[in-house]
Amino acid sequence: MATTAADVLVDRLIAWGVDTVFSLPGDGINGIFESLRRRQDKVRYVQVRHEEAAAFAACGYAKFAGRLGVCLATSGPGGIHLLNGLYDAKMDKQAVLAVTGHTFHDLIGTNYQQDVDLVKLFQDVAVYNERVAGPAHVVNALDAAVKAALAYRGVAHLCIPKDVQEMPADASRSAANVPGHSGDLVADTGLTPGAKTLQAAADVINAGKRVAILIGRGAIGCAAEVEQLADAVAGPVVKALLGKAALPDDSPYTSGGLGLLGTAPSQDAMKECDTLVLLGTSFPYLEFLPKPGQAKCVQLDIDPTRIGLRHPVDVGLSGYVRPILTALLPLIEKKADRSFLETAQDRMAKWNELMDERGRRTDFPMKPQVVGYTVNQFLPADAIISVDCGTVTTWAARHLKVRGTMMFSASGLLATMGNALPYAVGAAAAFPGRPVVAVCGDGGFTMTMTELATVAKYNLPVKVVIVKNNTLGQIKWEQIVFEGNPEYGCDLHPIDFAKFAEAVGVPGYTVEKAEDAERIIGEAFRQPGPALLQCVVDANEPPMPGHATTAQALQFAKSLARGERDRWDILKTVFKNAVREVI
Incomplete structure (x- = not known):
């Protein structure tokens, strides 16, 4: 039975179906932790x-499980530390x-220890953002927060002073605050457009030749419907990363x-x-979409404000993809x-041959x-x-082949480093026992590498694959290809991640030669429970787009002419790749 405001909070979370909370203790949340301990x-x-x-x-839990x-x-620095992960949730x-x-x-605003106004700090990241005023406020505020997070698919924030957490659950209530008036249900807002709008969309699609x-x-979750549409219109299905x-x-x-x-055939x-x-995408890179005026466009999106955000739209359909496609497909010729x-x-068959080569x-x-090619051979179908x-991200997107009931995610619009390992922790918590693979660069891994201790503590079945080139590779190539400058500031001090893994109780493996890849990667994936695999790779292999533009080629040449220190190794690599691609 709830005896404190913190008890009311945790009991209400349980009523909402929450079964997992990710956290680190702190004195600013000790009241909540005591309630968690007893539940x-x-x-x-x-x-x-x-x-x-x-x-x-x-x-990651929300992305993979589809739940809150x-x-x-804790107060002050603890709340501040949340922000990067919360912005990732907001933007995706x-x-x-x-x-x-x-x-x-009663000490808020008096420069007391850890007196940071987190409500003010979170006002941009959160769709709902409130400080809890007392025990009688908890249920109302929590219900509103959960509903906002689920309905708007965003971040909700509740800030609870430490002494409020420990106040008696039956503390004074205003006369207007009638107990039990707040409900724990969110209405389904996925409406199907009307017949006239569906027919207008079908007319645009039916008129298209390509x-x-x-x-x-x-x-x-809509693979069958997407394939039916692709078969009917005789058109390829291009995939955004998420x-x-x-x-x-x-x-x-x-x-x-x-x-x-991406791939050349998609471009x-x-x-x-x-x-x-x-269909259900807000792909942000406008330069890869058809030029305005080139193509008619039909867009389906749950968020009506995103209709026409990236490309001019002739017909917009707001709602969930599956029911809309189910209603639309009978109208498609x-x-x-x-x-x-x-x-x-035909192009994709040739592209796959090139990727395999x-x-x-x-x-x-x-x-x-x-x-990526070798890891792909050992990925379980689930x-x-x-x-x-x-x-x-490039190597994973191109070489890891999703099949069966596999799930896949990355940081989308925020494109933050350091997400893969904690995402994996969230996925393993959401699906106990299911195999999870975190594919990391050495730069991103070092940002959150201490979470390998979390994997070890709970013996999570997470395989961590680190593509190690001792450089911030994406930034390096952006400096070279987009800016036309030699790389600067991208070198990383080498770390032996296999030894680090062993130090925290996770088996560590290292592969440095291609001829050893299948054997060692296989050993790591056959290891029961968690394992870490560091793969030492060529830092001068560029993640070139499917089709490089003339502007990119000119900037690339300019960078080498200005004195890029590895220019000869880079030129050799690019030349070999070009020859192989032509052959």
Whole structure:
């Protein structure tokens, strides 16, 4: 029975179906921790080593489980540390509740210890943001926060002063605050458009001769409907990064990813289509989309404010992708001309051959493509894959093949480093026993590497794959290719991650040669429980886009002419890649 305001909070979280809270203790939340301790049979506390990781884990939990992610942080610095992970949730539209502590309610604003106004600090990141005034305020505020997070697919924040947490649950209540008036239910807002709008969308699609489909995270769970649409319109399905798991990579309809880490066939499809169908995506890189005026466009999105955000839209349909497609498909006429799809399929077959050839290379230093290609052979069909931000994202997007019931995610619009390992913690908490793989660069891994201790503490079945090149590779190549300058400030001091893993109780493996990759990577994946695999790769292998532009080539040449120190090794690598691609 609830005896304190903190008890009321935790009991209400349980009523909402919350079963996991990611946190690190602190004196500003001791009252809540005592309530969690006495309810540990109903809600699981997962201890992380840094509050940023708690927010990342909550975001990963929300992404993979499709449920509310919850993180808890102490006052002052604890709450501040949450922000990067919370912005990741905000920008990728994930429902996360952050609960923070605060100093004593009657010392707020007096420069007391850890007296940081977290409500003011969180006002940009949160769709709901409130300080709890007392025990009678808890249920009302928590219900409003959870509803806002779920309905708006965003971050909600509650800040509770430390002494308020320990106040008696039956403390004074205003006469207007009628007990039991707040409900723990969120209405389903996924409406299906009317018949007239559906027919207008079908008319645009039916009139197209070269229809391309771009899918994002909103299309996850809709693979059958997406393939039916692709078959009817005889068009390729291009995938935004967060939509990688929406359609298996071995589907005959997909041409793979789009953008700098995408495929040449997908870029070709965007350049040549006369009709574009956007399904559950807010793909931000406008330069890879059809030019305005080139293609008619139909967009489906749960958020009506995102209709037409990236590309001019002729018909917009707001709601969930699956019910809209179910209603739309009977109105789509099957195209007799299959040439646009067949051309994309032929190009994709050649692209896959090229990727496989690069993945089997035996050069030394080992090529990063070898890691993705080889890891792919050992991925269980139900694996959950989290990927860090950097050049490692390119290798994972191109070489890891989603199949079966695999899940895949990365930091989307925020594109933050350090997310993969805490995402994996969140995924393992959401799906106990299911295999999880965190694919990290050495730069991103070092930002949250202490969470390997979290993996060890709970014996989570997480395999950590580190693509190690001792440089901030993505920044290095951006300096060279986009800025036309030699790289500067990107070198990283080498760390032996396998030894670090052993130090925290996780088996560590190292592979440096391509001929050893299959054997060692296989050993790591066959290891029961967690394991860490550091793969030492060539730092001069560029993650070039599917089609490099003339401007990129000129900046690349300019950088080398200005004195890029590894220019000869880089030129040799690029020349070899170009020759292989032509052959």
